[in-house]
Amino acid sequence: MSGPGFPARGDLAARAVGVLSFAALLAALSLTLSCGKAAPRPPLLPPDYASWPRTTAVALDYPIPGHMDDFRVIRANALAFRTVRRADPAGDLDFPAGSIVVKQAWPRGAVEGAPGKVYFMVKSPADPAARGGWVWGTLDPATGAEQVFEGAFCITCHANANEKYPYADGNPGEAFRDYVFFPPGLPGADPEGYP
Amino acid sequence: MGKREREAAGKRPASLAGRINRIVAAILAVGLGAAAFVFAWSLVEARRETTRRSLEDQADFLYAAIENFMLPGEAPIAVAFFEDVRLLSPDYRVELYRSDGRQAFSDGATIADVNARLGRLRFAPREGTSAVVVPPDGARFAEAVAVPPSDVFFTEAAGGRSFYRIYRPLVNLPKCTGCHGADHTIRGVIDLRADVTELALLQNLTVAGTGGGFVLLVLLLALLIGRFMRTVVVRPVREIGALCRQVTDGRFDGQVVPRSSDEIGVLAATVNGMVKGLRERAQLSKYVSSGTIDSLGSDGGRAERDERTLLFTDVRGFTAYTERTEPERVVEVLNRLLERQSAIVHAHGGDVDKFVGDEVVAVFSGEDAARRALESAAEIRREVEGDSAGGAAFDGLRVGAGLATGMVIHGMIGSERRADFTVIGDAVNVASRLCALAKGGEVIACRATHDAAPSLPFKGPFRARLKGKEDWQVVYYLDVAAGSAP
Numbered sequence A: 001m002s003g004p005g006f007p008a009r010g011d012l013a014a015r016a017v018g019v020l021s022f023a024a025l026l027a028a029l030s031l032t033l034s035c036g037k038a039a040p041r042p043p044l045l046p047p048d049y050a051s052w053p054r055t056t057a058v059a060l061d062y063p064i065p066g067h068m069d070d071f072r073v074i075r076a077n078a079l080a081f082r083t084v085r086r087a088d089p090a091g092d093l094d095f096p097a098g099s100i101v102v103k104q105a106w107p108r109g110a111v112e113g114a115p116g117k118v119y120f121m122v123k124s125p126a127d128p129a130a131r132g133g134w135v136w137g138t139l140d141p142a143t144g145a146e147q148v149f150e151g152a153f154c155i156t157c158h159a160n161a162n163e164k165y166p167y168a169d170g171n172p173g174e175a176f177r178d179y180v181f182f183p184p185g186l187p188g189a190d191p192e193g194y195p
Numbered sequence B: 001m002g003k004r005e006r007e008a009a010g011k012r013p014a015s016l017a018g019r020i021n022r023i024v025a026a027i028l029a030v031g032l033g034a035a036a037f038v039f040a041w042s043l044v045e046a047r048r049e050t051t052r053r054s055l056e057d058q059a060d061f062l063y064a065a066i067e068n069f070m071l072p073g074e075a076p077i078a079v080a081f082f083e084d085v086r087l088l089s090p091d092y093r094v095e096l097y098r099s100d101g102r103q104a105f106s107d108g109a110t111i112a113d114v115n116a117r118l119g120r121l122r123f124a125p126r127e128g129t130s131a132v133v134v135p136p137d138g139a140r141f142a143e144a145v146a147v148p149p150s151d152v153f154f155t156e157a158a159g160g161r162s163f164y165r166i167y168r169p170l171v172n173l174p175k176c177t178g179c180h181g182a183d184h185t186i187r188g189v190i191d192l193r194a195d196v197t198e199l200a201l202l203q204n205l206t207v208a209g210t211g212g213g214f215v216l217l218v219l220l221l222a223l224l225i226g227r228f229m230r231t232v233v234v235r236p237v238r239e240i241g242a243l244c245r246q247v248t249d250g251r252f253d254g255q256v257v258p259r260s261s262d263e264i265g266v267l268a269a270t271v272n273g274m275v276k277g278l279r280e281r282a283q284l285s286k287y288v289s290s291g292t293i294d295s296l297g298s299d300g301g302r303a304e305r306d307e308r309t310l311l312f313t314d315v316r317g318f319t320a321y322t323e324r325t326e327p328e329r330v331v332e333v334l335n336r337l338l339e340r341q342s343a344i345v346h347a348h349g350g351d352v353d354k355f356v357g358d359e360v361v362a363v364f365s366g367e368d369a370a371r372r373a374l375e376s377a378a379e380i381r382r383e384v385e386g387d388s389a390g391g392a393a394f395d396g397l398r399v400g401a402g403l404a405t406g407m408v409i410h411g412m413i414g415s416e417r418r419a420d421f422t423v424i425g426d427a428v429n430v431a432s433r434l435c436a437l438a439k440g441g442e443v444i445a446c447r448a449t450h451d452a453a454p455s456l457p458f459k460g461p462f463r464a465r466l467k468g469k470e471d472w473q474v475v476y477y478l479d480v481a482a483g484s485a486p
Helices: A011-035 A078-085 A153-162 B003-008 B016-070 B075-087 B109-118 B138-145 B174-180 B197-248 B263-285 B290-296 B318-324 B327-347 B369-388 B426-437 B447-452
Strands: A071-076 A100-106 A117-123 A134-140 A145-149 B092-098 B152-158 B161-171 B186-195 B304-316 B351-356 B359-364 B398-414 B419-424 B443-446 B458-465 B472-478
Touching: A078 A100, A134 A153, A153 B161, A153 B174, B016 B075, B016 B152, B016 B161, B016 B186, B016 B197, B075 B092, B109 B174, B138 B152, B138 B161, B138 B186, B161 B197, B197 B263, B304 B318, B304 B327, B304 B369, B304 B426, B318 B327, B327 B351, B327 B359, B327 B369, B351 B419, B359 B369, B369 B398, B369 B443, B369 B447, B369 B472, B398 B426, B398 B447, B426 B443, B426 B472, B443 B447, B447 B458, B447 B472
Parallel strands: B398 B443
Antiparallel strands: A071 A100, A100 A117, A117 A134, A134 A145, B092 B186, B152 B161, B161 B186, B304 B359, B304 B398, B351 B359, B398 B419, B443 B472, B458 B472
């Protein structure tokens, strides 16, 4: 049919197909985005963490909830040490973003060699997984795989560091220690740390 | 049998309106059905999530209460607090378990353990045996007390009622280790259970209402869209179809009112134009010959030579009739006479070339043209003579006819302003002369016409002298009265 008065052939059909195609494209796009896997998180713990100085000379071999009777060594990065050196040893602490405290743990009686597990807390208040400003996680030394805990378990215990607690000096003044039980430079400890 | 075959067999074809309604209903059912399903699913999930968060918040409050009761050693206050909470609502239950699944505060084991750890009688020993009043769900309970622990939310049904339930683990905090020791991470589990039977019933009613509303909406929309489609598409198409049927039946006075400027509106306007053209052609056919009309669409100016049979008829005594009859009657009778002759000619495949006063000039072409022309003349003669024997249709008028067959030239004859598609040639003259020779009721044919249809009853041959012809001409009289005439 090609009468001169007829509208351009396929106008309505082309428009309908266009709208449907656009809707299908949007649906497919939203489905793809909603089903897509999140980008993997880059490693939080630098590989040289084992060379960082220890924050305490206390032999951490007594049982505590969460870490039980593992033999523990606590280290902190240079930023954390610098922060503490500028602070009142008995006062409140506020570690800046980028501060890292790491806890190596060996099962009792196997202190030699690589630790069985590594716990870490990375100060990163902007991170969605952060609790109390810290991202809490573990590292499997055997595989190098990190796991971030997004629950409240870690911070539930570590919140005790901001009040009196039964470890280290006990925090008698109930200073805010930013969830760290053994921060560098506690009264009586070497502010430069221990090898 | 295929669909087209069924339709061809006379069964009623599926109506466009019904088909559109079905398509609309199907699209609405799928589209709105998906929307209703998503809505209902979202409703259930929203209520479930809301209840879960509410239970989590309540667990947080209880957690904080327990922590603050226990730290100063006020376990009896904690016990009383739990009992008061249990009395708040029969739909709401709260329990506290130790990490091994035994109900907290149900015996003196913890008190004895704390007193031994502190090395003094900090709390008065308590009588009683440990018990598990409501056995925890084993797998979920184990998940709640694992390290790291996690809240466990789940639904369950019991006794015809539905429950939302949450296990909230209690962590053995460093500040708790003074009394409870540091050899374990999880101290126990808070168990909150909310009866959501009425909530579930409300959900079901809401979903059922949504479903009912969905069905009603589909029906309503299908009705509205169907009505809209009938108005916009089906009705105009039916009107166009009815107009086409009228044209098929030979009526050209119909029109369709275009209701829109879309494709259907344009189609209606086009069909109107087509019908108007046909109407004008039909009107024109009253005044000019079919050959003239046919020539309009072709190269009518090109003359050709072909064999034709010419039929001339003329009313005998017409001049005298006009003098003694009222003009209105004359016109009425003449028109009736010409109309009947014209119809008979057309019925036999001839074309009325022109009317000249009371004279009819008809042309027959093609196979068996002479026979059809003779049969037309015979029928005209029978009809007119039959009426003249006592009828009043033609006032007793009689008709004579002459036929001739031969080569003629046909084409547009005339000027730029006025022309006819007509024939000229000797056969035309001969037919005219034979018609003039014939008396009322006589049908005279030339030899060629006779020879082309020899099986018809003729009288003759006779010799006749025709004006403009030097030689005698052989003519035949069609024996219409013989009874064997066509």
